[in-house]
Amino acid sequence: MLEPKNRLAYQFIExxxxxILLV
Structure with a gap:
């Protein structure tokens, strides 16, 4: 299972x- 912290980091990457796509 992924840790909540890892999930938050993933959301940040998204x-x-x-x-980047906007720019």
Whole structure:
């Protein structure tokens, strides 16, 4: 199972990816 902290980091990566796509 993935730890909550790991999940948060993954969400951050997804958000970053969206930002890069916007730019």
């Amino acid at each position: 958000l970053f990816g969206a930002l």
